[in-house]
Amino acid sequence: MQVIKVDxxxxxxxxxxxxxxxxxxxxxxxxxxxAIIEEPQPVPRVYVEGKKLALQCRHxxxxxxxxxxxxxxxxxDKETGLVYVHEPTCIACWxxxxxxxxxxxxxxxxxxxxxxxxxxxxxxxxxxxEVCPTQAITVEPRQDYRKVF
Amino acid sequence: MEFIQRKTADxxxxxxxxxxxxxxxxxxWDRFEGQLPECGFCESGLSCRDCLQGPCIxxxxxxxxxxxxxxxxxxxxxxxxxxxxxxxxxxxxxDQLNDFVTGIQAGNVKPADKGQADQILKAIVxxxxxxxxxxxxxxxxALVEAWKTVGITxxxxxxxxxxxxxxxxxxxxxxxxxxxxxxxxxxLGCMADRLQTRLKAAVFGPTTASELEVNLGILKKDVxxxxxxxxxxxxxxxxxxxxAEEKNVSVMGVCTDPLLPPYRFxxxxxxxxxxxxxxxxxxxxxxxxxxxVNPSLADVAKDWKVILVPTDGLNQNPDPDAWAQNIVEQxxxxxEMRQTITRDIPMVKESAVMGQSAADVDINKIIQALNSGKxxxxxxxxxxxxxxxxxxxxxxxxxxxxxxxxxxxxSEGEASVxxxxxxxxxxxxxxxxxxxxxxxxxxxxGENMPSVxxxxxxxxxxxxxxxxxxxxxxxxxxxxxxxxxxxAEVTQAMWTVAMGVSTYFWPCLPVTGSAKTQQxxxxxxxxxxxxxxxxxxxxxxxxxxAGLFLKTIEAPAAMSGKSWE
Numbered sequence: 001m002q003v004i005k006v007d008x009x010x011x012x013x014x015x016x017x018x019x020x021x022x023x024x025x026x027x028x029x030x031x032x033x034x035a036i037i038e039e040p041q042p043v044p045r046v047y048v049e050g051k052k053l054a055l056q057c058r059h060x061x062x063x064x065x066x067x068x069x070x071x072x073x074x075x076x077d078k079e080t081g082l083v084y085v086h087e088p089t090c091i092a093c094w095x096x097x098x099x100x101x102x103x104x105x106x107x108x109x110x111x112x113x114x115x116x117x118x119x120x121x122x123x124x125x126x127x128x129x130e131v132c133p134t135q136a137i138t139v140e141p142r143q144d145y146r147k148v149f
Numbered sequence: 150m151e152f153i154q155r156k157t158a159d160x161x162x163x164x165x166x167x168x169x170x171x172x173x174x175x176x177x178w179d180r181f182e183g184q185l186p187e188c189g190f191c192e193s194g195l196s197c198r199d200c201l202q203g204p205c206i207x208x209x210x211x212x213x214x215x216x217x218x219x220x221x222x223x224x225x226x227x228x229x230x231x232x233x234x235x236x237x238x239x240x241x242x243x244d245q246l247n248d249f250v251t252g253i254q255a256g257n258v259k260p261a262d263k264g265q266a267d268q269i270l271k272a273i274v275x276x277x278x279x280x281x282x283x284x285x286x287x288x289x290x291a292l293v294e295a296w297k298t299v300g301i302t303x304x305x306x307x308x309x310x311x312x313x314x315x316x317x318x319x320x321x322x323x324x325x326x327x328x329x330x331x332x333x334x335x336x337l338g339c340m341a342d343r344l345q346t347r348l349k350a351a352v353f354g355p356t357t358a359s360e361l362e363v364n365l366g367i368l369k370k371d372v373x374x375x376x377x378x379x380x381x382x383x384x385x386x387x388x389x390x391x392x393a394e395e396k397n398v399s400v401m402g403v404c405t406d407p408l409l410p411p412y413r414f415x416x417x418x419x420x421x422x423x424x425x426x427x428x429x430x431x432x433x434x435x436x437x438x439x440x441x442v443n444p445s446l447a448d449v450a451k452d453w454k455v456i457l458v459p460t461d462g463l464n465q466n467p468d469p470d471a472w473a474q475n476i477v478e479q480x481x482x483x484x485e486m487r488q489t490i491t492r493d494i495p496m497v498k499e500s501a502v503m504g505q506s507a508a509d510v511d512i513n514k515i516i517q518a519l520n521s522g523k524x525x526x527x528x529x530x531x532x533x534x535x536x537x538x539x540x541x542x543x544x545x546x547x548x549x550x551x552x553x554x555x556x557x558x559x560s561e562g563e564a565s566v567x568x569x570x571x572x573x574x575x576x577x578x579x580x581x582x583x584x585x586x587x588x589x590x591x592x593x594x595g596e597n598m599p600s601v602x603x604x605x606x607x608x609x610x611x612x613x614x615x616x617x618x619x620x621x622x623x624x625x626x627x628x629x630x631x632x633x634x635x636x637a638e639v640t641q642a643m644w645t646v647a648m649g650v651s652t653y654f655w656p657c658l659p660v661t662g663s664a665k666t667q668q669x670x671x672x673x674x675x676x677x678x679x680x681x682x683x684x685x686x687x688x689x690x691x692x693x694x695a696g697l698f699l700k701t702i703e704a705p706a707a708m709s710g711k712s713w714e
Contacts, residue, residue: 015206015214019189022210032189033661033686036209044210109212130150131186 001081003142004119004126006054010136013052017128017137018044024127025120040110045117046128047104054128054137056117057104059083065096065105065116073114077121084118150185157540159570161365161497162422168493169428174452177421177443181536194230194659194666195223199317209662219319227663228327229317231639234659235331236314238640239338241440243306245380246273246341248461249348252384257469258352265351273344276337280304284340289614292621292648299677301333301647309337324666325673335643342641343607349383354410358502358509358597361407363569366498367415368431369399373484375476376417376426377402378446379438381460383409388473389436390414398480404441404533404563408504416566419541420634421534424449431492433483436460436476441533441563441635454490456483501574503565503603507612510594510602515557516617518593519624523586526556526625526702529606529650531641532633533563537656541567543631543691548573548601550695555586556702558601565603567632574599606641610648622649622679627698630654631691642682651680653697658684 019032026042027035035042046056063083065074073089074096076082085096092112096105105116120126129137156178157163169176190196195207197217205217207226216222221229250273252258253266260266268283276282280303285293296302303309313330316322322330350356368374375398377386383406390412393400402414403423417426420441426432427449434456437446450457456479466472518524528551534540544567548558552573560568572578579591582600591598606628614621628645630638633654642652660666661684670682685697 014188015208016186016189018208018210020186023189026210031686031688032193033657036193036662037664042210133186133188 001059001142002119002139003059004056004117004129005138005140006056007136007138008053010134011048011052011054012134012136013048014133015048016131016133017046017054018048020127020131021046021117024123026115043106043108043115045104045115054132055102055104056128057083057119058102059119060101064099064101068095068099070095080119080121082119082121083116084121085114085116087113090114150182152182152185155539155542157422158542158545159364159418159422159497159540161495162418162425162540164495165365165422165425165428174428174449175445176424177445177536180445190662192657192659193662194227195662197221197226197229199229207662223663224324224665225327227660227666228324228331228669230659231666232313232316232327232331232334234636234639235334235338235643236310236317238636238638239310239334239341241380241635241637242338242341242345242640243310245440246345246348248382249345249384252382252469253348253352257384258387260352261354262351266348269344269348269351273341273348276303276305276340276344278305278307280308280337282340284344287343287611288648289611289620292614295678296336296647299329299332301329301336303333303337303340306337309334324663325669328666328669328673329677332643332647335640336647338637338640339607339644339647346605346608349409353383353387355508356408356410356504356506358505359408359413361413361415361501361503361569362498363416363501363566364498365417365426365429365495367401367417368426368429368492368494370431370492370494373398373433373480374431375400375480376432376435377405377414377437378423378435379404379442380440381405381436381438382469385436385460385469385473386414387412388469389476392473392477393480396477396481398477405438407566416569419534419563419567419570421536421540427453427455429493429495430487430490431494433487434458434476434480440637454483454487456480499569499572499575500577501565501569501572501603502576502597502599503569503574505602505604506608510598510604512609512612512616514590514593516613518557518586518590524555524557524590525586526627526698528556528558528698529609529626529628529645530558530560530564530568530601530631531562531606531628532630532638533635534567535632535634535656538632541570541632543655543694544568545571545573546691547629547631547695549582550692551698552583552587552600554695554699555584556698557587557590559604559606559609560601561603561606565601568601569603573601574603606645607648610645610650620649620679625702626650627701628652629694629698631694646674646680646682647678649679651683651701653683653685653694655685655694657686658682660684661686 022042022044023035029035048054090113108115190206198204202218207223208214272282313334407414436458576597576599579600642654675681
């Protein structure tokens with residue numbers, strides 16, 4: 001399974017991933033100048049806060065959000081293994097928000113849905129990895145740690 | 150990141166781009182691709198590096214990090230990003246003027262009209278010290294009064310540039326006031342530019358419309374060639390040209406003033422392709438200033454064994470005559486040494502008429518044509534190239550659209566060179582490009598009049614204001630900077646707006662991060678000067694860009710009636 005890896009040594013905390021994630025994934029305009037003036041404000045799915053590290057959904061193998069979701073809104077794509085929110089059925093109970101160990105699922109400030117990174121599953125390549133100026137964000141196959149340890 | 154777009158519309162440049170790709174030489178376009186994606190915060194004016202607590206950003210998509218450490222919000226950040234550009238741009242005009250004046254005061258040249266030159270030198274000193282200079286009287290009285298009311302009449306370097314730069318250091322000026330400081334600074338640049346033009350005429354004699362040749366085909370195979378890059382002191386240029394004439398050395402220019410009576414410096418190419426002339430092998434020595442000169446030239450010059458002479462180093466030759474002789478001798482020697490290097494000169498050159506002024510063109514005929522509806526309006530075209538657009542494409546398409554729709558085009562500087570490469574400044578080609586109205590007017594203006602008139606924009610606007618009976622903002626005029634990139638061009642756009650001429654500027658100025666600042670450039674400016682600085686964020690093609698002005702002529706935007714609060 002292909003997942004996003006972030007190298008804390010390379011991340012400079014420049015927030016470019018947030019900027020382009022909001023523009024490409026969350027905005028209607030799909031270009032920066034238009035997205036900035038858009039209402040409601042587009043929300044990025046990746047978070048750069050405090051320490052210099054970009055954080056987005058890890059698409060856990062044992063994903064607590066999948067277990068916590070009461071009505072199957074949180075789903076896993078069988079082919080790619082990516083976890084995503086099926087927005088039409090979200091009842092905004094925020095169980096996923098509570099259980100996420102990384103704090104990368106958040107309530108949308110405008111709509112009654114949970115928002116999280118789906119690793120740009122409908123695009124060829126995740127936008128955060130594409131725009132990262134230091135290539136701190138990369139897409140790599142997930143290592144099987146059970147084999148490692 | 151890949152950036153897929155045609156690089157240039159100029160076939161001579163294209164020939165060398167293919168060659169560069171073959172030989173794995175990097176040019177501006179490759180370096181631009183390496184920079185992508187460019188920082189979105191800087192692009193939209195939402196970043197600040199003015200102190201060492203930062204760098205700060207105002208995050209457009211998050212509820213926290215909206216304010217910088219010192220409390221600057223997005224509106225102030227955007228207005229200050231613009232001010233930063235304008236300050237740099239104004240200083241580029243002041244620097245040019247300073248070089249020129251220093252040379253004259255050192256007695257390096259004997260002015261053609263001593264009385265006039267002394268008068269202008271006094272005006273320059275007055276402008277720099279108090280702003281109370283006779284150059285201000287050249288501008289229409291109503292305009293100067295409006296500037297005074299808003300508080301942006303230039304008051305000298307100390308009050309304009311120093312004070313404006315302190316807006317970036319701190320203080321509680323709001324966004325509108327910061328914008329006004331930008332206009333105040335820009336006006337100082339405008340007047341410096343105006344005085345420089347007048348001083349040039351007083352020292353070297355008036356510039357008249359002259360025939361020139363442009364593009365890479367003008368380079369010569371069999372004689373040593375010197376190229377001037379960027380703004381170089383006119384005194385040195387004059388002396389080099391004189392010395393070169395005696396030794397049969399050809400002297401041309403890139404991004405430099407092409408006319409310095411009695412000499413002409415044929416423009417070889419435009420800004421973005423400035424490395425290409427060296428790649429022809431037909432250049433032996435280059436004399437470079439700083440403005441408009443890419444640092445990459447040093448490496449390219451090394452590869453092609455071209456001698457590099459910077460003119461603004463720390464230890465300059467104090468005697469310009471000896472220096473000019475030395476430059477020409479170096480070029481002659483270099484020509485001998487470079488015999489083994491192939492001189493690959495493309496057969497692409499066009500002729501052009503440049504350097505029109507009020508003495509060559511009867512402004513009253515233009516006003517009559519406007520009043521009688523023979524022409525619909527006037528478009529002012531300026532600005533150099535930008536690697537973000539296909540070189541020359543937008544500028545040429547916009548000009549052709551205007552001409553076909555009976556809009557008279559006036560251009561200056563680098564824009565003229567770009568247009569000349571596509572024969573828009575060639576009188577022989579006039580009938581093919583122009584609509585009936587413009588063609589008729591141009592024919593009436595003179596025999597040797599090209600489709601687009603190369604005329605200093607400020608000079609044209611002042612002539613128009615003097616001859617006409619209306620304020621500049623009441624005429625259907627618009628300025629276009631379709632492919633701009635230098636700060637000097639931002640400054641020019643700002644003063645054009647302050648003079649009452651609405652201006653379109655591409656690429657987007659770094660104000661797009663704040664809707665309020667962007668709106669202020671439209672409405673606040675229209676309220677104060679009767680003209681707007683349009684920042685168009687939508688991605689539109691060249692024809693649609695031309696259409697923006699055409700649409701305003703047909704249906705002028707109504708004032709809301711409410712003043713800006």
